[in-house]
Amino acid sequence: MARFFNEMKANVFVLAENDVIKILKEMNQFSGKINFISLSDIEKIKEMDFSMAIAIERPGIGKDGKYHDMHGNIISAQKIDFLFDGKIPTIGIGDGGNEIGMGKIFHAIPDKRIASITKADEIVIGGVSNWGAYGIIASLSILTGKNYCHNGAMEAKMIKKCVDSGAIDGVTRKREYSIDAIPSKVHESIVNMLYNIVASII
Amino acid sequence: MARFFNEMKANVFVLAENDVIKILKEMNQFSGKINFISLSDIEKIKEMDFSMAIAIERPGIGKDGKYHDMHGNIISAQKIDFLFDGKIPTIGIGDGGNEIGMGKIFHAIPDKRIASITKADEIVIGGVSNWGAYGIIASLSILTGKNYCHNGAMEAKMIKKCVDSGAIDGVTRKREYSIDAIPSKVHESIVNMLYNIVASII
Numbered sequence: 001m002a003r004f005f006n007e008m009k010a011n012v013f014v015l016a017e018n019d020v021i022k023i024l025k026e027m028n029q030f031s032g033k034i035n036f037i038s039l040s041d042i043e044k045i046k047e048m049d050f051s052m053a054i055a056i057e058r059p060g061i062g063k064d065g066k067y068h069d070m071h072g073n074i075i076s077a078q079k080i081d082f083l084f085d086g087k088i089p090t091i092g093i094g095d096g097g098n099e100i101g102m103g104k105i106f107h108a109i110p111d112k113r114i115a116s117i118t119k120a121d122e123i124v125i126g127g128v129s130n131w132g133a134y135g136i137i138a139s140l141s142i143l144t145g146k147n148y149c150h151n152g153a154m155e156a157k158m159i160k161k162c163v164d165s166g167a168i169d170g171v172t173r174k175r176e177y178s179i180d181a182i183p184s185k186v187h188e189s190i191v192n193m194l195y196n197i198v199a200s201i202i
Numbered sequence: 203m204a205r206f207f208n209e210m211k212a213n214v215f216v217l218a219e220n221d222v223i224k225i226l227k228e229m230n231q232f233s234g235k236i237n238f239i240s241l242s243d244i245e246k247i248k249e250m251d252f253s254m255a256i257a258i259e260r261p262g263i264g265k266d267g268k269y270h271d272m273h274g275n276i277i278s279a280q281k282i283d284f285l286f287d288g289k290i291p292t293i294g295i296g297d298g299g300n301e302i303g304m305g306k307i308f309h310a311i312p313d314k315r316i317a318s319i320t321k322a323d324e325i326v327i328g329g330v331s332n333w334g335a336y337g338i339i340a341s342l343s344i345l346t347g348k349n350y351c352h353n354g355a356m357e358a359k360m361i362k363k364c365v366d367s368g369a370i371d372g373v374t375r376k377r378e379y380s381i382d383a384i385p386s387k388v389h390e391s392i393v394n395m396l397y398n399i400v401a402s403i404i
Contacts (some may be wrong), residue, residue: 183402189395196387 001054001133002034004140004148013037015045015080023165027158039078046082053083054091057129060084060100060116068114070096081118092120093132095180128180131190138194145202149195152188159184203256203335204236206342206350215239217247217282225367229360241280248284255285256293259331262286262302262318270316272298283320294322295334297382330382333392340396347404351397354390361386 005012013035014024021036037045059067059077067077084090084100092101097109101120109115126132134149141148150158159177168174171181179187207214215237216226223238239247261269261279269279286292286302294303299311303322311317328334336351343350352360361379370376373383381389 183398185398186395186402189391189398193388193391193395196385196391200385200388 001056001137004137006034007148011035013048013050015039017078019166023162023167026165027161039080042078042080045080050083050088052089052091054093055080055084055100055120056093056133057095058092058100059098060092060102060118062098062115063112063117068098070098070114072111072113084118084120086119090120090122091136092118092123093126093129093136094123095126095129095132099129128182128187130179130187134191134194138198141198142201147195147198147202149198150191151195152192155188155191156184159187203258203339206339208236209350213237215250215252217241219280221368225364225369228367229363241282244280244282247282252285252290254291254293256295257282257286257302257322258295258335259297260294260302261300262294262304262320264300264317265314265319270300272300272316274313274315286320286322288321292322292324293338294320294325295328295331295338296325297328297331297334301331330384330389332381332389336393336396340400343400344403349397349400349404351400352393353397354394357390357393358386361389 002012002014012033014021015037016024016039018038018040021038024036039045058080059069059075061079061081062068066074069075081100084092090101092099092104094100094102096102096114097111098114098116100116100118101123102109102115103117103119104123106112106115106117124132124136126135137148156177159179163175163177166175169176169178169181172178177184204214204216214235216223217239218226218241220240220242223240227238241247260282261271261277263281263283264270268276271277283302286294292303294301294306296302296304298304298316299313300316300318302318302320303325304311304317305319305321306325308314308317308319326334326338328337339350358379361381365377365379368377371378371380371383374380379386
């Protein structure tokens with residue numbers, strides 16, 4: 001996602017926790033200039049003047065004013081919902097209902113304890129949030145006529161690098177080559193499918 | 203599909219046009235015993251005592267008593283809708299609305315000219331009918347704990363063999379390595395995805 005917008009000459013800022021930024025930097029997937037900002041620099045973020053915001057599986061505030069995981073547990077998360085207050089165009093990508101953006105379909109989320117009230121202009125829901133992000137890149141590839149999708153081999157490399165750098169599977173809580181308890185192979189084939197669909201159209 | 207039920211010790215009969223049977227035999231994908239019956243042997247079919255029937259993108263009769271392609275053109279097709287009269291369990295797989303089984307959702311098919319009135323107990327709708335059939339095999343694989351899905355390399359080989367044996371793409375009407383105007387590569391990656399999903403579950 002960052003890579004695509006970087007290629008589009010946008011000034012891209014990736015906002016994430018320090019641990020995540022560390023892993024992203026180690027993955028070294030970014031050929032262009034990407035700016036990383038720690039979510040702990042919240043005052044700095046508040047002063048910035050973004051032209052649009054995309055949240056990928058970012059916890060969104062619930063109606064109780066707290067953040068929740070998919071099981072209803074209260075979790076701590078840096079509050080960046082203010083970027084989605086309607087002043088700039090926004091996209092929210094999620095897979096559980098507890099993410100920024102899902103407030104747009106609050107009525108449709110069965111478990112109101114976890115449902116986020118934070119809306120986005122457009123939301124994309126994936127079986128796994130990553131797939132939603134990849135789907136957007138696939139769509140943008142078709143619109144621009146250039147295939148920006150990565151392939152399965154790159155996905156495998158990214159997952160391996162993430163885990164080897166210390167990341168865990170968010171569902172199994174283990175350090176294994178899987179995302180949301182779905183093994184790397186499945187993600188690789190989803191990515192390959194998107195890549196091939198785009199290649200067949202452009 | 204035939205291979206799966208053959209492995210399940212079922213006595214499998216593939217009913218198809220002579221041209222299709224010729225291609226299927228040339229593809230030589232069937233390790234076990236599969237019986238091919240030409241649809242022109244309709245009297246023979248009527249006398250047989252099937253225990254279940256599965257239609258894969260088989261034209262189903264419309265409310266005008268005729269068969270139609272997706273564009274509303276009247277086409278000739280051997281009438282085998284009688285197998286789907288409710289006496290035996292049936293599955294209908296389709297992608298257009300004009301197929302056997304789609305009568306179950308006649309109300310939901312926008313173009314009533316093409317909509318088939320022939321129902322099936324269960325229907326499966328795929329972006330391409332083949333994918334619906336592959337999805338059933340994937341589900342049965344999970345239920346049986348053995349991966350009966352084929353992989354992308356086999357799909358490529360099957361498409362190549364089909365086309366080299368004289369088959370055409372049903373949409374482009376050309377002899378090219380594609381199905382419904384979607385290149386072989388995309389089908390291969392869909393098949394690989396299903397294979398990997400099943401492998402990750404069983």
